[in-house]
Amino acid sequence: KNEVEQSPQNLTAQEGEFITINCSYSVGISALHWLQQHPGGGIVSLFMLSSGKKKHGRLIATINIQEKHSSLHITASHPRDSAVYICAASTGNQFYFGTGTSLTVIP
Amino acid sequence: NAGVMQNPRHLVRRRGQEARLRCSPMKGHSHVYWYRQLPEEGLKFMVYLQKENIIDESGMPKERFSAEFPKEGPSILRIQQVVRGDSAAYFCASQGDRLNIQYFGAGTRLSVL
Numbered sequence: 001k002n003e004v005e006q007s008p009q010n011l012t013a014q015e016g017e018f019i020t021i022n023c024s025y026s027v028g029i030s031a032l033h034w035l036q037q038h039p040g041g042g043i044v045s046l047f048m049l050s051s052g053k054k055k056h057g058r059l060i061a062t063i064n065i066q067e068k069h070s071s072l073h074i075t076a077s078h079p080r081d082s083a084v085y086i087c088a089a090s091t092g093n094q095f096y097f098g099t100g101t102s103l104t105v106i107p
Numbered sequence: 108n109a110g111v112m113q114n115p116r117h118l119v120r121r122r123g124q125e126a127r128l129r130c131s132p133m134k135g136h137s138h139v140y141w142y143r144q145l146p147e148e149g150l151k152f153m154v155y156l157q158k159e160n161i162i163d164e165s166g167m168p169k170e171r172f173s174a175e176f177p178k179e180g181p182s183i184l185r186i187q188q189v190v191r192g193d194s195a196a197y198f199c200a201s202q203g204d205r206l207n208i209q210y211f212g213a214g215t216r217l218s219v220l
Binding site: 033041044048088094095098 | 196198208216
């Protein structure tokens with residue numbers, strides 16, 4: 001069993017839909033990261049959080065430490081949001097990555 | 108401010124050759140991480156370095172792989188005697204002393220023929 005599990009693996013949405021990607025982890029963490037990997041392969045860090053909720057534009061990330069669960073929400077989705085979204089748990093020095101959620105937003 | 112710079116972007120090697128991947132962290136960052144992404148697989152942690160020190164190399168294969176981050180110059184990930192299974196995208200990320208979010212380089216795509 002992986003230390004970090006993401007769902008769904010693949011997600012297709014119509015433009016404008018509200019999107020949720022879930023992440024569960026089994027390790028004790030110092031922080032939880034959400035990353036975005038574009039079709040060209042580049043990786044961008046979206047959020048790093050250890051409690052509560054963070055918002056950046058149309059993106060919102062939440063974490064529930066007791067339940068070891070985090071969610072990434074995208075409001076008013078747009079085709080340019082199409083990418084792979086990766087959840088990663090950091091435990092001091094190490095990082096454990098989920099296998100990613102491939103999101104396609106259709107115009 | 109320049110971001111994390113990795114070079115080369117693409118590297119082709121024949122089996123048995125050496126591969127050297129370079130990573131220049133963001134200005135002021137002294138923490139560097141290397142990750143590997145095998146085809147159709149997720150990212151895997153390889154090694155965490157600070158200037159002149161290897162902090163955690165638990166994700167590095169036991170043989171042929173080494174990493175350094177010298178006082179001057181970029182961090183280097185070195186793969187000796189490459190094999191086809193080493194073909195992957197290798198990403199470097201850097202972090203400041205506050206250990207906040209990591210900034211990723213564009214990656215080096217290694218192809219072993």
